[in-house]
Ligand SMILES: Nc1ncnc2c1ncn2[C@@H]1O[C@H](COP(=O)(O)OP(=O)(O)OP(=O)(O)O)[C@@H](O)[C@H]1O
């Protein structure tokens with residue numbers, strides 16, 4: 001081993017998973033030793049003959065770093081005098097506030113209880129630099145869960161009244177995401193959908209959403225993306241069916257019901273970015289028993305957040321994820337609306353009006369358009385729920401193609 005490589009133990013809380021070597025120049029995993037505890041290998045990473053697939057583990061490791069697409073990351077890196085966000089990963093031992101994985105230098109005796117961010121204080125330095133509020137000093141500490149935060153919006157972890165909270169900004173001229181995030185949690189509150197509660201914080205006229213960490217020292221968040229890597233997808237299976245199959249094989253309860261709720265929320269708020277890292281499951285980090293779907297989080301990319309006011313309410317350039325490319329198609333995957341009481345959303349648009357009151361970014365015309373569009377979405381969903389054709393989920397149909405028409409028959 002040369003000087004440019006450093007040896008670590010990949011750890012899951014107090015469990016040693018495998019020895020690994022990090023290359024200083026590329027920040028990549030250059031070698032992995034034999035697996036010591038296969039059950040604790042990160043979910044979705046293949047293991048063959050007691051060896052972890054290095055390329056897959058590298059992707060997983062790099063994916064723990066702040067993405068290169070994060071707003072303002074270039075200037076933050078300049079300020080930190082670092083070339084890539086992966087360098088920050090090593091500085092905080094890969095520790096995160098969303099799961100219990102970390103790396104322990106082989107020549108060190110530190111334990112998880114001494115370093116984890118759930119029980120130990122952490123530095124604000126990186127967060128402040130990411131928010132454009134800090135400047136590097138000699139005493140700067142890079143020990144921060146911000147080094148392992150995902151997503152493209154500006155964000156930082158903050159300890160508020162002893163609780164670990166994620167503070168997240170908005171983007172563009174409307175800075176609408178934080179308002180959407182709060183509205184989405186109010187909608188879910190009314191509909192009884194398990195969710196992460198977001199509240200609004202305004203600092204120097206800019207809106208931020210704040211939510212508590214929903215992961216504890218006893219749990220791991222695992223994204224749908226990694227759950228979907230646990231089984232090879234059959235060619236004929238839809239992404240929706242594949243996810244259900246993977247969850248069933250892993251014994252994760254309540255997934256169809258939670259997806260019903262997610263798709264209903266996303267239809268109502270016209271969410272455009274429910275990608276496979278924006279939902280997932282929670283498991284016990286010690287027993288590895290799956291508890292079920294994660295409460296819904298990250299619902300800010302909704303309600304025409306990046307569109308001009310004149311486009312609000314239209315279908316122009318609206319995308320939909322993760323199962324279908326339009327909300328009209330995706331809502332057909334909902335297996336049951338029996339739980340849904342849309343009457344409970346009566347007057348929800350007034351909550352939105354109240355939320356954006358005084359905002360420098362959402363003017364009256366935009367607010368009026370958003371309120372009307374939201375009300376219309378509730379009506380449209382009501383039309384779908386009450387339509388006589390909603391009895392069968394689309395995936396339960398076999399499709400017979402005839403020249404110009406498509407006929408769907410229940411299986
Ligand atoms: N309350 C929370 N508790 C624990 N982990 C969280 C919480 N909120 C978010 N995370 C983790 O942080 C990641 C980034 O957060 P989030 O998805 O809200 O950011 P984003 O910038 O809006 O992401 P995107 O790029 O998808 O728009 C999530 O994918 C999740 O892993």
Ligand SMILES: [Mg+2]
Nearest residue numbers: 151277278298
């Ligand atoms: Mg996200």
